[in-house]
Amino acid sequence: MTEIPANSFYVMSGIIGILVLASIVCILLRFKNPQVDYTELRQRIQSWWVMIALLFFVLIISETASLIFFGFLSFLAFKEFLSIVPIRHADRPVIFWAYLAIPVQYFWISQGWYGMFIVFIPVYMFLLLPLRMVLIGETKGFIKAVGTIHWALMLTVFCVSHIAYLLVLPIKNQAAGSIGLVIFILFMTQFNDVCQYVWGKILGKHKIIPKVSPNKTWEGFLGGLFSITICCGYVAPLLTPLTFTQGLLAGLLISSAGFVGDIVISSVKRDLQIKDSGTLIPGHGGVLDRLDSLTFTAPLFFHYIYFLVY
Amino acid sequence: MSKIAKIIFFAVIIKPLVILGLGLNIRGRKNLPLKGPAVIAANHNSHLDTMVLMSLYPLSKINRVRPVAAADYFLANKLITWISLNVIGIIPLDRSGNTTREELFDECHTALDNGQILLLFPEGSRGLPEEMGRVKKGLYHLVKDRQDTRVTPVVLHGLGLALPRGEALLVPFNCDVIIDAPMETCESSDDFVANIQQRYNSLFELCITKNNEEL
Numbered sequence: 001m002t003e004i005p006a007n008s009f010y011v012m013s014g015i016i017g018i019l020v021l022a023s024i025v026c027i028l029l030r031f032k033n034p035q036v037d038y039t040e041l042r043q044r045i046q047s048w049w050v051m052i053a054l055l056f057f058v059l060i061i062s063e064t065a066s067l068i069f070f071g072f073l074s075f076l077a078f079k080e081f082l083s084i085v086p087i088r089h090a091d092r093p094v095i096f097w098a099y100l101a102i103p104v105q106y107f108w109i110s111q112g113w114y115g116m117f118i119v120f121i122p123v124y125m126f127l128l129l130p131l132r133m134v135l136i137g138e139t140k141g142f143i144k145a146v147g148t149i150h151w152a153l154m155l156t157v158f159c160v161s162h163i164a165y166l167l168v169l170p171i172k173n174q175a176a177g178s179i180g181l182v183i184f185i186l187f188m189t190q191f192n193d194v195c196q197y198v199w200g201k202i203l204g205k206h207k208i209i210p211k212v213s214p215n216k217t218w219e220g221f222l223g224g225l226f227s228i229t230i231c232c233g234y235v236a237p238l239l240t241p242l243t244f245t246q247g248l249l250a251g252l253l254i255s256s257a258g259f260v261g262d263i264v265i266s267s268v269k270r271d272l273q274i275k276d277s278g279t280l281i282p283g284h285g286g287v288l289d290r291l292d293s294l295t296f297t298a299p300l301f302f303h304y305i306y307f308l309v310y
Numbered sequence: 311m312s313k314i315a316k317i318i319f320f321a322v323i324i325k326p327l328v329i330l331g332l333g334l335n336i337r338g339r340k341n342l343p344l345k346g347p348a349v350i351a352a353n354h355n356s357h358l359d360t361m362v363l364m365s366l367y368p369l370s371k372i373n374r375v376r377p378v379a380a381a382d383y384f385l386a387n388k389l390i391t392w393i394s395l396n397v398i399g400i401i402p403l404d405r406s407g408n409t410t411r412e413e414l415f416d417e418c419h420t421a422l423d424n425g426q427i428l429l430l431f432p433e434g435s436r437g438l439p440e441e442m443g444r445v446k447k448g449l450y451h452l453v454k455d456r457q458d459t460r461v462t463p464v465v466l467h468g469l470g471l472a473l474p475r476g477e478a479l480l481v482p483f484n485c486d487v488i489i490d491a492p493m494e495t496c497e498s499s500d501d502f503v504a505n506i507q508q509r510y511n512s513l514f515e516l517c518i519t520k521n522n523e524e525l
Contacts, residue, residue: 083468099481
């Protein structure tokens with residue numbers, strides 16, 4: 001158990017404050033309109049409480065606990081992805097090997113071995129998986145199978161593990177500590193989803209990509225982009241080594257990348273004709289439904305600050 | 311003694327394995343019968359089917375749940391027999407055809423009379439992974455004269471991929487468990503078979519993992 005750095009502590013308290021507010025609003029809504037069914041909203045907020053509690057708990061306990069947490073998250077997301085897409089039964093051993101890549105990837109992170117962290121999945125696993133698949137000898141559907149498994153590994157393990165690497169970067173903002181960066185990217189990504197949703201609800205008219213996601217509108221996207229950019233400008237100097245202007249740019253990046261991540265996972269689900277990727281998180285769906293934007297924002301934000309500051 | 315063994319077995323091995331090693335997409339949990347007499351009729355693809363269904367129950371109720379399993383398989387040798395009877399608490403069913411229909415279900419009826427919940431697989435044996443075999447009529451004959459017992463159809467999907475027949479390596483995959491409302495009583499065995507088959511087909515449509523084996 002370490003002492004929480006001051007700025008991180010303020011932002012964590014603020015997040016809990018927002019949740020308290022959301023819970024109160026939900027209770028008032030149910031009180032005001034008893035005939036309307038608010039089950040999903042209530043479940044959603046309850047699940048947020050659980051997710052935030054878990055996250056803050058591991059972040060406060062130790063770096064190791066946090067790495068195990070994100071590794072487990074990768075495991076859940078990878079498993080969920082492979083459970084919904086078409087795969088060949090013959091490839092079970094290949095998938096087993098792919099699972100083994102998860103602890104290894106997080107081990108490189110725990111050692112702070114940046115070079116290995118950044119090439120292990122894109123290079124070594126990329127070459128190893130088709131080798132293992134060739135040894136099985138099933139050629140029918142080979143291209144699709146090898147592509148599916150590696151894409152899943154990139155999205156759910158490589159991309160998500162960038163959040164974890166933020167924890168082992170040298171601390172450049174003492175008042176935020178190593179957890180500041182993680183809280184920043186997680187909060188901004190999820191808040192961006194909320195902002196795009198709310199702006200879309202209020203002003204939404206012109207659809208962006210009706211074929212993939214009929215609820216996404218230009219108004220929602222631009223409203224989210226504007227809100228998150230401003231928000232990042234002010235919060236970035238608190239939680240990250242970035243300045244106000246660099247924070248604004250980070251906001252632009254996170255908001256647009258988050259939008260793309262969201263619609264990419266939407267396309268996957270639409271292709272498979274399913275609504276949610278799982279049922280693990282009540283009110284939200286599966287792990288992937290929650291991590292969708294993060295798979296895009298995490299690596300982009302990581303390399304943005306890595307280029308600027310490290 | 312064996313009651314405690316069953317609780318420990320499920321608390322320490324089966325529940326963690328099912329939650330962490332597999333992961334379930336459960337739908338219709340409120341339809342799960344928590345009180346007997348009741349029958350759960352599920353499709354059969356993997357050894358894990360029984361374990362997954364039993365793990366849906368809280369530990370306090372786990373001793374009420376009795377899987378009906380093939381005697382030739384689960385009483386094959388001394389060790390397996392001991393585990394099957396004492397730790398899992400199966401009701402062995404003779405598939406050889408040497409037992410008359412009346413005697414065949416004796417133990418099942420006793421269990422139902424005691425308010426227990428039977429788990430059985432009306433296809434008779436494990437089919438090919440993720441393929442539904444034909445429902446047999448045995449289940450109808452078991453429940454036709456029992457006014458107190460209703461059949462709850464359950465569809466499991468994805469387990470045949472996690473641990474198919476004849477494989478030892480478990481690979482984690484999420485599995486669907488979809489629990490339907492209990493069935494009404496049926497006039498004839500053909501009626502019953504057609505009815506439950508139709509239920510199964512519509513439950514399969516709800517599976518999140520339904521695209522899983524098409525490549």
